[in-house]
Amino acid sequence: MQLESMYQEIILDHYKNPHGRGLRDPFDAEVHHVNPTCGDEVTLRVKLDGDTVADVSYEGMGCSISQASVSAMYDLVVGKPVTEALETGEHFMTLMQAKGDPAVAEKLEDELEDAVAFAGVSKYPARIKCALMSWMALKDASARALSTTQAGGQ
């Protein structure tokens, strides 16, 4: 079976025991993203502390890939400056475009930590959107949170 290349143990662990799940207050921005081809959904909140991502909280329903991805993302971005979190998102995007190329995964290992386990997903075009949904939601929510907090600070 080729399945193990997609469903790495780390992914299944995140799926079964998601990190940071649940919607929490306070928050600076909340977004709701859907994957219209399959109906997967995520509601995601971002709380900033200055320029740092203080918390990301979320609720959603979807496949193992989408649910594990948001959990791995939570581990990666909380406590990081927003710019760094978004850069990590760009790295994840690069990984998803790698069509399973192990060299790309190897290069991004430090930046992506657990999330590098999603490399196998990039071989399955239909599932890339599942893995990316939460990162898209984060990008959206961060932009809104920044504009809210900056406007509030003026």
Add this chain to the structure above:
Amino acid sequence: MTSTASRPATGARTPLPLDVEAIRADFPILSRTVRDGKRLVYLDSGATSQKPRQVLDAERWFYENVNAAPHRGAHQLAEEATGAYEEARAKVGAFIGAPENEVVFTRNTTEAINLVAYALSNAATAKEPEFRTHAVGQGDEIVVTEMEHHANLIPWQQLCERTGATLRWLGLTDDGRLDLSDLATVVNERTRLVAVTQQSNILGTINPIEQIVARAREVGALVLVDGAQSVPHQPIDVAALGADFLVFSGHKMLGPTGVGVLWGRYEVLDALPPFLTGGSMIEVVRMEGSTFMPPPQRFEAGVPMTAQVVGLGAAVEYLTALGMDKVEEHERALTGYALGKLAEIPGVTVIGPPDTVARGGAVSFTVEGVHPHDVGQVLDDLGIAVRVGHHCAWPVVRRYGVPATTRATFYVHTGYDDVDALADGIRAAQKFFGTV
């Protein structure tokens, strides 16, 4: 159409009416392998069907021997192309019991429905009084059902938004049937059109069209039947159906992509203004304004998808040779068998009617603890192609409280071995995700 389904014991392996091995030999794609050498188990005909060699040959024959734009030009190729195109129209008409002048070729079911929806709003502003008969406007109502594919929902939502008409709908029962208890109030004197699917693409339910048509007739409403999932799978006679429009897609009935059909009762088609306009649908063109051809040409602007139409003609010939009554029986036997096999697997829930009464070969299900995408992924790894997601019928999955389903659909080349592979695959998914 009435369903004469007897109630075979589900799970029983009765002899199949169609010779699956002989039919498979006609489908070149079924001899390829997928995912590292596995036999392709194609259970996604409800999304698009595979094509037999006869259909592919017909398209190739057209391009290699006849290719020209039909209904224009006086050369021999143009004559022959027109002949091939119109011959296919006659074949498709005969397939559904309709005269050829009631058969309009469209791109697909979706375009056929949009054609009617736009004709109804165009009717309101048509300068020709004879085109205003079926105009939809403020105070009018359009009725759909909660079971519709998005293709038979969004065009009506949009029609209502354009015209100020109101969209109403019939709901669903817990066992996957239309709830017709309020049919008499939902379809009323204000109703201009009822749009309903004959067979649900997700639940497999076959709807009692005759009952809906009877109510629509009482109030003078038009009826459009979405036959995308029924015309490929059961004998259809539009006279018996009693509706005003029947729409379906070629690609779901062994034909090419890019061709669909709008059948309409001639007097209704004749009273509708065009949707798409341009070449070949006109009678006289002046700079000040133009007049239009009678149906079906009025609704076929531009050079049509001629080779695809010819391919669709070959597809209906192929199906006719098999016998649509046999196709229907074949799928009913497979559906009964599949429902029985799935019922044996703990944690599997079928979304839709639990037996084969008034039910076609679309079997949607959920697997406890395994998301439909993940079920589909495991099946794919085993060479089994199914559809996962909301199947372009989001209100249906919402109605049954699931985010998505996995769906297997059957056709003429499907055998018991395919259903066995599906059942084994579901168990493999449960094992992989540790739910058993």
